[in-house]
Amino acid sequence: MAKRSIIPFGPQHPVLPEPIHLDLVLEDEVVVEAIPNIGFVHRGLEKLVKTRGYKQYVYVAERVCGICSFGHGMGYCESVERVMGIDIPRRAKYLRTMWMELSRIHSHLLWLGLLADALGFESLFMQSWRLREKILDIFDATTGGRIIFSVNQIGGVLKDVDRSMLQEIDKTITELEQELTPITNTFLEDALVNNRLRGLGVLTKEQAYTAGAVGPMLRASGVDYDSRETGYAAYNELNFGPIIAIEGDSYARTKVRLAEILQSFEILHELISKIPEGEIAVPVKGNPKGECFVRIEQPRGEAIYYTKGNGTKYLDRFRLRTPTTSNIPPMLDLLKGCQLGDVPLLILTIDPCISCTER
Amino acid sequence: MSDRIITLGKAELYAAAVQKKMNGWRLAQICAVTTEDGYEMSYTFVKDKNMDTLRVHLDHHESISSITQIFPCAFLQENEAAELFGVLINNITMDYKHKLYRIDVEAPFGPDKEEA
Numbered sequence: 001m002a003k004r005s006i007i008p009f010g011p012q013h014p015v016l017p018e019p020i021h022l023d024l025v026l027e028d029e030v031v032v033e034a035i036p037n038i039g040f041v042h043r044g045l046e047k048l049v050k051t052r053g054y055k056q057y058v059y060v061a062e063r064v065c066g067i068c069s070f071g072h073g074m075g076y077c078e079s080v081e082r083v084m085g086i087d088i089p090r091r092a093k094y095l096r097t098m099w100m101e102l103s104r105i106h107s108h109l110l111w112l113g114l115l116a117d118a119l120g121f122e123s124l125f126m127q128s129w130r131l132r133e134k135i136l137d138i139f140d141a142t143t144g145g146r147i148i149f150s151v152n153q154i155g156g157v158l159k160d161v162d163r164s165m166l167q168e169i170d171k172t173i174t175e176l177e178q179e180l181t182p183i184t185n186t187f188l189e190d191a192l193v194n195n196r197l198r199g200l201g202v203l204t205k206e207q208a209y210t211a212g213a214v215g216p217m218l219r220a221s222g223v224d225y226d227s228r229e230t231g232y233a234a235y236n237e238l239n240f241g242p243i244i245a246i247e248g249d250s251y252a253r254t255k256v257r258l259a260e261i262l263q264s265f266e267i268l269h270e271l272i273s274k275i276p277e278g279e280i281a282v283p284v285k286g287n288p289k290g291e292c293f294v295r296i297e298q299p300r301g302e303a304i305y306y307t308k309g310n311g312t313k314y315l316d317r318f319r320l321r322t323p324t325t326s327n328i329p330p331m332l333d334l335l336k337g338c339q340l341g342d343v344p345l346l347i348l349t350i351d352p353c354i355s356c357t358e359r
Numbered sequence: 360m361s362d363r364i365i366t367l368g369k370a371e372l373y374a375a376a377v378q379k380k381m382n383g384w385r386l387a388q389i390c391a392v393t394t395e396d397g398y399e400m401s402y403t404f405v406k407d408k409n410m411d412t413l414r415v416h417l418d419h420h421e422s423i424s425s426i427t428q429i430f431p432c433a434f435l436q437e438n439e440a441a442e443l444f445g446v447l448i449n450n451i452t453m454d455y456k457h458k459l460y461r462i463d464v465e466a467p468f469g470p471d472k473e474e475a
Binding site: 209 | 360362364385390401405408430431432436443453459460461462467
């Protein structure tokens, strides 16, 4: 008869840059149940809407997370703009889309590096992060910041990007596409990576959908859903579709993220060729009154922003449902039946962001 | 593409959630908001590009049934509403009993903490 034991995993673990704790119920070395525990660094940022004006709160929203910083700022602004009935200039929509797609590339490259590191593939880790550095350089050149660059404002964006800089970005993206090819081939074809990822942590299409998975985790299980298709920012003027895989395993999650980087390159090329001239912001008067829910496809998946205004400069409520909040329940499904030694890698494949979750 | 907020009576929520599940909607988020006389609970469901939010109003000390029996993935967000706002939610499948977050203040987002 198998011996049953409980092993604590985290909150500090070499594969986790942020704190999450799991009680792993094991039978011999097989996980039969995982009980999550979060809340080690909860910051209560949502409550600051009561004491910060709605325009000032953009800077708080951007600080929910370093990796998804731009997306959170954009999601917050889109939700307030929708409540106030503000239609931002087309150029601002394109610029937001550009920074959002660059953020997606940056986030996925960061995750690929962390995955390579967890696999013990140090050179692959370094190459992934070397490419990521070039995206951060674009952020630096276009905004003056590398991680949290504060270019969103209610009514548009704060900074414009001139034609020569856009051409420079286009050129850098083309170079990155070429440089990514050997890295993509290594992730998808190398025996070490394949042996470690194929068949590991299979989440079926039905499991992923009913457990509320979002983003690459959902699409890697064959669900055709990408909230960019709802048409916020400039996405309704661009050609793209959800990237899906059907295997539902860790390899499929890696494959989807790699394909999404390539898709973001395509989106950026198209966007740069189409970006219209014009204003980058409209003046905003008055205060928000009303409520709305907005969906944004962050690199880790769909995030939902809820804003409720009362006609004063302070909002009644701002709520952010982060992708990781939705991906924790399916992660528990993944862990059931896996070997103890696979737990760190499986947690990593959902690309958890505890900073977002502990907003 | 639809985006609706549907207000329901407390007793109607459970049946409405079952219907959402049967019709293939997935739970996207649960949000608690404090109001003058209690709470507003919003349950958002997504199917394809459509988004429906079921809205229930609760008095201060009124409880509501958990929907984790229908959508097990609701446990984190229901625990959050209970712990941060003080919403009384019955029968959460995995009830952390106010131990989800390491915070010193009870229901810091709750109605009596609004001015804190």
